[in-house]
Amino acid sequence: MLEAQPMALQHAPLLHELYVATPAYFETLGNAVPVPHEVTREVETALFDDRRRLELLLWDGRVIGCLDYKVSFPQASDLTINLLMIRGDCQAQGHGTRALAHLLGRVPPHISRVLASVLGDNPRAVRFWERQGFAFAIDARPAVTWYGRRVNQPVTTGAAS
Template sequence: MGAMRTLSLAFRPVVPEDAPLLHRLFLQSPGYFALIGMEPPTLEDVVRDLATLEKDERRRAFLLLREGEAVGYMDYKLHYPEPQDATLSLLLIREDHQGQGLGQRALAHLMAHLAGAERLYVVVYGDNPRAKAFFQAQGFRHVKDGGPALSWYVREL
């Protein structure tokens, strides 16, 4: 049996200058966008979205880095839907890095650092059985479906 390698995962707040990097990450995850029935965003879409990030003081977005390389993205909102809640709107692990426990580590890190939040909601877009199974395995329970393309999950913190 070989030595076990621990995966170091670093979290870096996204800045507007990260748009090309984030866009490339999205392009490396075509399966996710196909699943939710969307084209991957254009670079202009990403630039626009990152510009709105600075206007919403409740929203947080992080690049997940492994050995300096962007392998994922996490986007969540504090004090939403209620003041004591937080809502994870996207946890994306690059397709060539899925199945290695990175999503689990990122989620655990987020939950450990949500000071003051009592609940974490997760929004799953589209018909995404893998994401639903992932969040249920992490202790989230299904709350409601919001329209055909939205499912909400929650976990007490």
């Protein structure tokens, strides 16, 4: 079963291990895998932002990914996923879909749209988000594109008789 554990500063080495095990993501961006002190700084920075959430994703107690998202950003009714990363050797096993479903089941009631950012030119990420019901939403190329999906919308059953 998938679990999401809030990240604390002492989890920075686990996040670094995840990054090292997923070099293809950083290659897509044209970046080197961050070194340990950069990851520690990244976690520290996130922890100072009241709207930002960092979570480790665990499967049978093993770290298989991470989730980085921000509540009420860019609009008060939005939740923006900055990063949903699944460890390289755990990809294509449904973990990303499970992680997203787990998050969507916890979206605060005031959120009506979930955005997912795709950094750089990443067609694999675009395909993932589109398979999850997200559609192109915001163009901020070349750095990022955002895909969006409505959530917490009332169900309409048509005209009353």
